[in-house]
Amino acid sequence: xxVPHTNxxxxxxxxxxxxxxxxxxxxxxxxxxxxxxxxQSVELTAVAGRDPGKVEIFRKRWGIRTGYSGEDCxxxxxxxxxxxxxxxxxxxxxxxxxxxxxxxxxxxVICEKPLARNAKEALDALNIVQRYGVIHCYAENQLFIPxxxxxxxxxxxxxLGKLTGVRSREAHSGPHSAWFYDAEKAGGGVLLDMGCxxxxxxxxxxxxxxxxxxAWCATLQHKIAIEDNSLVLVKYEGECIAQCENSWTTKGGxxxxxxxxxxxxxxxxxxxxxTGMRLFTTGKGKGVGYIIEKADQTAGWLFPLTSEAYTxxxxxxxxxxxxxxxxxxxxxxxxxxxxxxNQIMDxxxxxxxxxxxxxTLKLN
Numbered sequence: 182x183x184v185p186h187t188n189x190x191x192x193x194x195x196x197x198x199x200x201x202x203x204x205x206x207x208x209x210x211x212x213x214x215x216x217x218x219x220x221q222s223v224e225l226t227a228v229a230g231r232d233p234g235k236v237e238i239f240r241k242r243w244g245i246r247t248g249y250s251g252e253d254c255x256x257x258x259x260x261x262x263x264x265x266x267x268x269x270x271x272x273x274x275x276x277x278x279x280x281x282x283x284x285x286x287x288x289x290v291i292c293e294k295p296l297a298r299n300a301k302e303a304l305d306a307l308n309i310v311q312r313y314g315v316i317h318c319y320a321e322n323q324l325f326i327p328x329x330x331x332x333x334x335x336x337x338x339x340x341l342g343k344l345t346g347v348r349s350r351e352a353h354s355g356p357h358s359a360w361f362y363d364a365e366k367a368g369g370g371v372l373l374d375m376g377c378x379x380x381x382x383x384x385x386x387x388x389x390x391x392x393x394x395x396a397w398c399a400t401l402q403h404k405i406a407i408e409d410n411s412l413v414l415v416k417y418e419g420e421c422i423a424q425c426e427n428s429w430t431t432k433g434g435x436x437x438x439x440x441x442x443x444x445x446x447x448x449x450x451x452x453x454x455x456t457g458m459r460l461f462t463t464g465k466g467k468g469v470g471y472i473i474e475k476a477d478q479t480a481g482w483l484f485p486l487t488s489e490a491y492t493x494x495x496x497x498x499x500x501x502x503x504x505x506x507x508x509x510x511x512x513x514x515x516x517x518x519x520x521x522x523n524q525i526m527d528x529x530x531x532x533x534x535x536x537x538x539x540x541t542l543k544l545n
Contacts, residue, residue, distance in 0.1 A: 198264055199264070208239075208268075273298050304520055328439075
């Protein structure tokens with residue numbers, strides 16, 4: 182077992198040494214570019230994944246010192262004494278195993294959403310990090326979207342009066358990896374994959390206790406055994422309600438929108454359509470390239486984003502988490518929050534199975 186890193190050792194002069202569990206889309210497109218932009222304050226020390234070829238390609242592309250592959254790659258990375266922090270960006274069914282290995286080796290943990298496939302696994306993950314006393318960060322990037330941060334401040338300052346409702350939507354045409362469609366590996370469909378975003382963003386903005394859930398789930402397009410569309414209503418103390426819409430069948434690129442209503446005002450957020458830039462192209466020329474996540478097309482009217490990592494909140498998310506780990510502070514978004522989200526989603530699935538009946542929440 183490695184010697185635990187004390188926070189006094191993680192001084193402002195010491196690069197935080199990071200181990201990456203995973204080498205897929207989320208790391209390659211968002212996490213690693215953000216970490217690279219943080220400069221000398223971080224060092225990408227190791228990466229791990231099952232496929233040796235993919236790990237080696239990823240390692241070389243990003244200049245990472247060590248790569249681990251095969252069945253024992255999680256344990257090998259987590260036991261590396263050079264690693265301070267482990268980022269878990271693996272398929273959902275491996276989250277608990279990865280968190281346990283990291284915590285047992287006294288590594289601080291940042292876990293990509295959702296925390297787990299269900300509330301039981303999420304509680305196990307929370308208990309493990311608390312037992313070993315490591316800092317645990319639940320990576321819900323939408324809380325760090327600049328417009329969401331500003332909205333939260335406006336709500337707390339009373340600009341909207343008493344909050345009455347939040348509509349939170351995230352949708353696209355479907356995931357990028359096959360495991361998302363596997364009920365056993367993923368734990369659920371779009372409700373679990375994207376609903377965790379919409380549910381937690383609304384909960385964070387509302388700021389009171391959720392008390393009941395009503396939900397609808399359906400498979401409308403993809404030939405899969407799990408839902409590709411969902412609608413979740415979450416009732417909060419004080420009669421505020423959150424409407425959380427999610428879809429794997431929406432064409433036209435990633436769609437993230439929020440509507441926030443209060444007795445004295447409203448806020449409307451659209452970060453993926455109102456990008457400040459519109460492009461029309463016939464698609465016959467060269468150089469269109471990457472437009473936006475899940476863009477579906479490279480011709481016609483397009484809405485390019487100049488920096489998805491910043492727009493979606495990843496840059497501020499990782500800057501904040503690494504700052505709290507370096508200072509030894511408890512972050513405002515932890516595995517406790519991830520556990521609450523999993524409890525809400527469990528009750529949403531229960532409600533959907535019970536013909537959309539309201540399900541009372543008994544949060545632990």
